[in-house]
Amino acid sequence: MSGWEGLLHGLSVAVTPENLLFALIGTIVGTLIGVLPGIGPALTIALLLPMTYGLEPAAAFIMFAGIYYGAMYGGSTTAILLKTPGESGSVITAIDGNKMARKGRGAAALATAAIGSFIAGTIATLLLAFFAPWMVEVAIKLGAQDYFALMVVAFLTVSALVGSSPVRGLVSMALGLTVGLVGLDFQSGQQRLTFGQVSLLDGIDTVVLIVALFAMGEVLYVAAHQTTSRFDIMPVRKGKRWMSREDWRRAWRPWLRGTSIGFPLGVIPAGGSEIPTFLSYTLERKLSKRREEFGHGAIEGVAGPEAANNANAAGTLVPLLTLGIPTSATAAVILVAFQQYGIQPGPQLLDTQSALVWGLIASLLIANVILLGLNLPLIGLWVKILKIPKPYLFAGIMVFALLGTYAVNGSAFDVGVLLFFGVAGYLMRRFGFPVSPMIVGAILGPLAEVQLRRALDIAGGDVTTLVSTPFTIVVYLTLAAVLLGGFLMRRSARNDTLPAAAHDDEVPDVRESSHR
Amino acid sequence: MSTSPTTPEHAPAPPRDQRGVSLGEWGVTAGILAIGIVTLLDGLGQATSTSASGVGAGFMPKVVGVLLIALSVALGIQVARGKRGEADAAEGDVDVRSTKWVPLAVCTGSVLIFIAGVDTLGYIIVSALAFWLTAWALGARSHLKSAVIAIVLSVVVYLVFTHALGISLAAGVLEGVL
DSSP states (O other), X not given: OOXXXXXXXXXXXXXXXXHHHHHHHHHHHHHHHHTSTTOOHHXXXXXXXXXXXXXXXXXXXXXXXXXXXXXXXXXHHHHHHHXXXXXGGGHHHHHXXXXXXXXXXXXXXXXXXXXXXXXXXXXXXXXXXXXXXXXXXXXTTOOHHHHHHHHHHHHHHHHHHXXXXXXXXXXXXXXXXXXXXXXXXXXXXXXXXXXXXXXXXXXXXXXXXXXXIIIIHHHHHHHHHBSOSSXXXXXXXXXXXXXXXXXXXXXXXXXXXXXXXXXXXXXXXXXXXXXHHHHHHHHHHHHOSOGGGTTSOOTHHHHHHHHHXXXXXXXXXXXHHHHOOOOSHHHHHHXXXXXXXXXXXXXXXXXXXXXXXXXXXXXXXXXXXXXXXXXHHXXXXXXXXXXXXXXXXXXXXXXXXXXXXXXXXXXXXXXXXXXXXXXXXXXXXXXXXXXXXXXXXXHHHHHHXXXXXXXXXXXXXXXXXXXXXXXXXXXXXXXXXXXXHHHHHHHHHHHHHHHHHHTOTTSOOTTSOOOO | OOOOOOSXXXXXXXXXXXXXXXXXXXXXXXXXHHHHHHHHHHHHTSOOOOSTTSOOTTHHHHHHHHHHHHHHHHHHHHHHTTOOOOOOOTTSSBOTTSOOHHHHHHHHHHHHHHHHHTTTXXXXXXXXXXXXXXXXXXTOOOHHHHHHHHHHHHHHHHHIIIIIXXXXXXXXXXXXXX
């Protein structure tokens, strides 16, 4: 099925009154939760997973599409008005977006983000539709060793390029691999790291892990280190026109450039929305005639990175849907959602579950339109949600983390697991370990082990099989180049971004973000 | 409002705090080393594989264990050289140079109460307690208001889950009342 046919098929699935309603609900709920400070798209989806348990898979994934894009949009709202990005993809948006809000141009910043997200999301989703079938063509030719090579790429790029320190990223990823080991071995049924606990035989529930690391870890972190129990919200002035002609003129190119940076970097199985947003910001600063405005509320500094972030998010769906490889925490949660319905994303997915996949992709387009129609008029409402007092907000996060964990199996043991990894999540935040490599490690680790052992079994234990195909050799060489290049790019991106911000204490230190 | 600079070059923290941070870093490094050793031992303890490649259940734990041990050494070298982790500033308004142990303990305690009491006391009571305690730990000072929100939220969640979604939550001592 080509991209066009697929999309039309998907639209025929998604455009029924009932499914449109699910898309609308998903979008609203996703924005509603995503707009809460400190809750990024990955946690939003993890917390809302139980909502979809009773639904048909197709309806559930249509709702997910809405939740996903809604949460992305909600995240940028918090970044702009509260300077609490909540996820690394919005860290850059927070710099100039919050400055704009401080100058009373909050509405313009939000509109730039919303329209940029719409444009980037739409273009990138269309590209996704055309890329996916092509990628499947390639994917069905790949053997176990090729898959393993791609997974190694995902592991290393997610951990080494995310966050401030490659070593800490790798530690996080290795801890995730350890978590993925817990339970029965898939081949021999031997117990690994179960310490005699019957409850651990099935392994550690990934939803519990995600909720623990993101929600519980965050509550503990804020409880232990907050300096104020109030939020400092920038007001959005009523009646102010959101974007002037001048704003449009300055923003449209960054939107398109951001999209063209974000999407390709999402498609390759290399993780992180940090690099595309950094790159977009740096590029806009270089191209701008008003370079001095960057760091003080340049609209290009919101338009470019927001577009890059959204295009990147759509791009990560390409390796997820066609290869079954998640390269971000959000993609990992979506993978878990698929697994809950007994569906394993991979090259066969487009054939076996074509209604589901194309319905999902078409719903992303629909969700984008809904968001645009909904969010520009409803900005005032989202701002009100931000006014929930901080203690109640975090108490609410605590209660829903407990509920989400307990409700799955009705087991107090799971809540103990939640607390254990919640404390781990706190320590990771406290000591600068990014969280998302751990989640990607825990979910991708077992999949990679299957491919590795399959490859070795086929070759009778000969390790050279891992580099026996041209594909693997190209992949590993490219990986080496990417790691080196990414390292250099990040250094230059930092050097370019920081001087603008360094003299100003009110700008978040872009190096200090954890990925979520 | 200012996001607290956490790196030494931004704001030299008092020596005592620095030592605390350093101790914490060493603790985390040791913890990672310990997890690595446990994982490696688990891998070594697995029965030999009968698969075609001879690679069995013990292989990955050994690889991951060695990786963790190596990474903990690399991390230890960084810590010894004074390179510290940059704490998460994405939340805004956090200062990691001081730790508020009481709120941290109260939050942790509320989860422990939930674990210990959910089957006997029931979901509503432990959930309401968790909300109230967390809100208090995070700085809510209107105890009555917190309590009302906590109880209403827990009851609503309980009713929605048990009646509308058909997911059972423990009723506990309130069995028969609801």
